[in-house]
Amino acid sequence: MSSLATSSRSLSSTLTERRLPRWMPAANLVLAVLLAVAIGAGFGLSSKLQWCLIGAILFVAIQYVASTAVEGRRHAKNTMATSLVWVAFLLALLPLISVLWMTISKGIGVINANFLTHSMNGIAINQDGGGLYHALIGTLEQVGLAALFAAPVGILTAVYLVEYGRGNKLSKAVSFFVDVMTGVPSIVAGLFVLSFWIIILNMPFTGFAGSMALAILMLPVVVRSTEEMLKLVPNELREASLALGVPKWLTITRVVLPTALGGITTGVMLAVARIVGETAPILMLVFGADTINMDPFNNPQSSLPLFVWTEYSRGTDQSQARAWGGALVLIALVMVLNLVARGIARWKAPKGLSR
């Protein structure tokens, strides 16, 4: 075996090129980390971020040099791309994990039954205790109201685009503006409701005003996802139903929509998950309150993201601890909505259409 290998190398017409051993990336990684620690400690770089970056650059460089030496330039490029992709992934994972880890570790200590069932009424900023019950109520009501408007309007719009419009001028315009609406920043939606509802109509700050802005943000997401789902419904189903003499609207409500129901529900829940975390419009329109206000149509309310923001900006240790607690509850709510949405998608996926 070895004689064969040496002879083929000497002939210089090889069938298999020389490759780096499989353990090479791991060894290089260890080497790069050691060097990074040495450089970081040696030069007295305080920030661990710099250590990570130096290590990453060293790793890619070592991989490239080793690969050029052994495998030639084409493979060296390939090796470098592979290492860059791995480095990008690992480096990006760090801050994202850090966000989750900070939120969980700092938030978990705050959350208890008292935190979830009490408001901030009468709690001084440098005092322990208090809770986010008022914010939870506010979030659920505002998001519920927004969904109550955006879900039916969004689904009907998607029905129009897919079942009726099919390329006419109105549907093209609607389709274009759905895309435009997707890009509307949340604060602009908030400013719109502010200018029209509060400044021009002279209405007070209420949860309802906030839910109008949330509905605007939710609408395009619902339309897009529902549209995609309706397009997946096979035309044979529509034709079969219409051929039996069923009117078009019954075909849509009894055949098309039920077939796509799972996907539509998923889309609506993902849209809800997106607006649950919106702070800016709530800040401008609901205004925030420390007390429990069950009525979204009268007087200011609070909401979870707004609770996080106000507690953060109060600046004391106790209030910042509460902010982390609020952030954890918010993330948990979003994650649960996402997981439920995905569960529905998997459970209700039309057979034969799923991957």
Next chain:
Amino acid sequence: METPRDTSAPPSGSQNPQAPTPHLAGSSPRRGRSSLSDAGSTGRRGDAIFKFASSGSGVLLLVIMAAIAAFLTVRAVSAISADHGNFLTTADWQTQADPITFGIAAIALGTVLSALIAMVIAVPVALGIALFISHYAPRRIAQGLGYVVDLLAAVPSIVFGLWGALFLVPHMIGVNAWLNQYFGWTFIFHQNEPGTQPRSLFTVGVVLAIMILPIITAVTREIFLQVPRAHEEAALALGATRWEMVRTAVIPFGRSGIISASMLGLGRALGETMAVATVLSPSYVINFHVLDPAGSTIAQTIASQFGESQGTGRDALIAAGLVLFVITLLVNGGARLIIARRKEYSGADA
């Protein structure tokens, strides 16, 4: 309100040619299928109602968009007419003072700068992660990673803001000092007062980058997964290395998707409010030194000034919001144009 209604009318008329007079419409279903006349007539009415409801929803959406533009413009015009400075070139934001002077020069610059920093960091890294998940990661963990990225894309921005302000800002001091020391000559990384808290546009850009990373990744990963296997296998069969396969088969197929994902991320970064408001210590000066704690963004100005503003002050914020709206419109429109043009020339669909 009137024009969209008009455009919706012709199709409904053309579908029911018998509709013009109620007399005819009522009698028509009975012609062909007498035994089904009841079902037929309720079907017609149901059809009409349902069609009206669904096209009405579409029109409502257009009306909302028109109303957003109209109301913002009305308030913005009244604010700009009260402005004693030049709205486009003034850097200051003095809406309580007399005379009222404000302009978007500084905050528009801050918005664009921080979003650009975010894009420069996030887009390559996001492409790397998307490639990793779609083509490099071991099959078994790839799908799980996809789920994780989707979940991270849903983390609310206020959480990123909280993390940025309480965790990242202290950890950026070293990076800032290092950048200033070795790259201070590039003008952009020059620090006027070294050693200040890095509540700067650069830190904002980093937070925004981390925030839009999962969003860009989620979209590009979807696109990369749709690359036809035949393309990839053809490249590999010709002897391409994995990177050459990615470059010749995956990236060209996904180019328009990459652009639209980046634009989605850019839109988020431009309009982001809370992650900026928590991290930045704002000031209304035109500032290109991104490491200095100076400058501000439009969304952040609106959020932080809103509580203290009344009357014209609020209208001024609405004018700033209108500028932000226009910027995001341009970005999205540009992305759509690029995608449309790419679609024409790429043979990827074949």
